[in-house]
Amino acid sequence: MESVQKARRMTRQRRKILEVLRGTDTHPTADWIFEQVRRVMPKISLGTVYRNLRVLKESGEILELNYGSTYSRFDGNTDNHYHFVCLSCGKIGDVMLPLSDQITRQAAGAVDGRVEFHRLEFYGTCGDCTIKQ
Numbered sequence: 001m002e003s004v005q006k007a008r009r010m011t012r013q014r015r016k017i018l019e020v021l022r023g024t025d026t027h028p029t030a031d032w033i034f035e036q037v038r039r040v041m042p043k044i045s046l047g048t049v050y051r052n053l054r055v056l057k058e059s060g061e062i063l064e065l066n067y068g069s070t071y072s073r074f075d076g077n078t079d080n081h082y083h084f085v086c087l088s089c090g091k092i093g094d095v096m097l098p099l100s101d102q103i104t105r106q107a108a109g110a111v112d113g114r115v116e117f118h119r120l121e122f123y124g125t126c127g128d129c130t131i132k133q
Contacts, residue, residue, distance in 0.1 A: 022076035
């Protein structure tokens with residue numbers, strides 16, 4: 001029980017990681033987060049960042065986005081929202097559309113079980129990459 005409470009305690013490192021992640025909308029990798037945190041906490045290790053990202057994800061403080069690449073991206077915005085993924089450069093952005101409860105209801109009628117939520121991503125070419133083409 002003590003180790004569970006300790007894992008959920010908001011340590012200085014965990015607080016800084018969360019602050020960095022909530023201060024960007026770029027959906028960064030753990031390596032990027034590590035570089036940002038290391039600017040103010042030079043002795044922090046990459047392993048500490050990974051462990052704290054896992055704890056923050058498990059506690060519902062952040063989202064882990066995995067699009068089949070070799071690394072995950074992280075999102076400090078835990079409100080249910082959609083994403084746009086650029087197929088050219090890999091950039092991920094938020095899509096600010098009203099959420100569709102109709103999709104969730106339709107899925108609930110199509111599966112044997114209970115649908116808790118849905119996640120939807122849009123794929124295409126971002127504005128920067130479109131200009132380069």
